[in-house]
Amino acid sequence: MLVPVVMAGGSGTRLWPVSRKLYPKQFCALTGERTMLQETAARLSGLDAAAPLVVCNEEHRFLAAEQLRQIGQDAAAVILEPVGRNTAPAIALAALHATAGGEDPLLLVLAADHLIVDVAAFQASVAKAVRLAEAGRLVTFGIVPQRAETGYGYVRRGAPLGDDGHAVDRFEEKPDAATAEAFVASGDYYWNSGMFLFRAGVYLGELERHAPAILAACRAAYAGAAVDMDFVRVAAGPFAAGPSDSIDYAVMEKTGAAAVVPLDAGWSDIGSWDALWEISDKDAAGNVLAGDVLALDARNSLVRADRRLVALVGVEDLVVVETPDAVLVADRARAQDVKKIVETIGDNGRAEHLTHRIVYRPWGHYDSIDLGDRHQVKRITVKPGAKLSVQMHHHRAEHWVVVRGTARVQKGEETVLLGENQSTYIPLGEVHALENPGKIPLELIEVQSGSYLGEDDIVRLEDRYGRLEKG
Structure with a gap:
């Protein structure tokens, strides 16, 4: 049995302002209508694989589950990392979960934020990797290099393993330009993709051999796991106390069973706005334009407008990204430095690096339209059948x-139904709840007033999404 493991962690810094800490790039639609996570799940169709295991941060759990639901793909489980500990522990949690029932499946480990254009070629490489993994190999997918890239690590292939791949001769760190040129010219090197296929038990065995402290911490964390709806919440203390390391350093560079299967499928990790420009379709002037954009004598630029008209005149090699609460203008050659701006935003005590103006919740989302010292206005959308927590402030x-749909409102001991153009008032301190009993989305305008308007002034008394303690 083949079990996909989708790694959906991320910090949301390199593609700001579209990606944010609480809405990183795997949850963004960058190359089409579907998000990167949805694209990753969709390319599993045809592999005869089981439902995927998703590993993500606690704060991203509802986003991951909802985005998979939107494309009709249920996860076998969503495993929640209490803190980030890099890829080796995250994969260990997935392997422990996959083997908990006594089975020992093959694990196809994928990043949720990678682009793969040629799905058929990807699936053909997976089939080769399956055969090697069934023979006990730990397989990494090596991207056939398109250029001498200094931003990726490399894998040098060794002796052939039949027609399916090669043993790994060695892994190389990110090289300088001259070394990268030599790597590509030799024909023996691949980009290190960060995607893997191996039997769960083989990985756990190699982890115990080469990084036993990581495995011990993960075993202790998984032993204390609790199931919360579709989520597996491991014990935070043991997991946080364990070492942090990548699968490359902890296992792949040390094992004698590493193999590499070449992958030539239009792969990109979309690690910057410049990388997105590189792989996107361009107009005659070399521009990548999305949204309401006018370009006059502009060349080789990427422009993305979410809400407003963006006009360019007589410029080239720019990145311009407009969102409701932030605008980025950067030299395309400096796109990697966007993360420095994100750091500065955080250092200045601002919030634009954390989340968008639109914030997603398991029941729907809200858009913070206006915010003052003692008031805030939100446009709230509640999915059919969904209910916010019973709470007070x-x-x-x-x-x-109410501007659309029907609201069932609990106010103290009273419950009322409100239709379009009807309103209600929730006094300070009153226990209340909001529910959409209808079959269309409920939309309403909420006006908050008071001395403190932070989200941490929500005292939840009942919650169908398990947020009484976890937020």
Whole structure:
């Protein structure tokens, strides 16, 4: 049995302002209508694989589950990392979960934020890797290099393993330009993709041999796991106390069973806005334009407009990205430095690096339209059948006006139904809840007023999404 493991962690820095810490790039639609996570799940169709295991951060759990639901793909489980500990421990948690019932499946480990254009070629390489993994190999997928790239690590192939791949001779760190040129010219090197295929038990055995402290921490964390709806929440203490290391350093560079299968499928990790420009279709002037954009004598630029008209005149080699709360303008050659701006935003005590103006919740989403010292206005959308937690606030009152759909509102001991153009008032300190009993999305305008308007002034008393303690 083949079990996909989708690694969906991320910090949301390199593609800011579209990606944010609480909405990193795997949850963004960058190359089409589907998000990167959805594209990753969709390319599993045809592999005769089981439902995927998803490993993600606690704070991204509802985003991951909802985006998979939108494309009709249920996860076998969503394993939650209490803290980031790099890829070796994350994969170990997935392997422990996959073997918990006594089976020992093959694991296809994928990053949720990679682009693969040629799905058929990808699946053909997976079939080769399956045969090597069934023979006990730990397989990495080596990207056939398109250029001398200094931003990736490399894998040098060794002796052939039949027609399916090669033994790994060695892994190489990110090289300088001259070394990268030599690597590519030799024909013996691949880019290190960060995708793997191996039997779960083989990986756990090699981890115990080469990094026993990681495995011990993960075993202890998984032994204390609790199931919360579709989520597997491992024990935070043991996991956080364990070492942090990548699978490359912990296992792949040390094992004698490493193999590499070449992959030539239009792969990119979309690690910067410049990388997205490189792989995108361009107009006659070399521009990649998305949204409401006008370009006059502009060349070789990437422009993305989410809400407003963006106009360019007489410029070249730019990245311009407009979102409701932030605009990025950068030299395309400096696109890797966007993460420095993100660091500066955090250092200045701002919030634009954390989340968008639109914030997603398991029941729907809200858009913070206006914010002042003692008021905030939100446009709230509640999915059909969804319900916000039963809650109260110590520091604010709320006015609700329904603009679409039907709202079932609990106010203290009273429950009322509100239709379009009807409103209600929630006094400070009153226990209340909001539910959409209808078959279309409920949309309402919420006006908050009070001395403190932070999200941590929500005191949850009941919650169908398991957020009474976890947020």
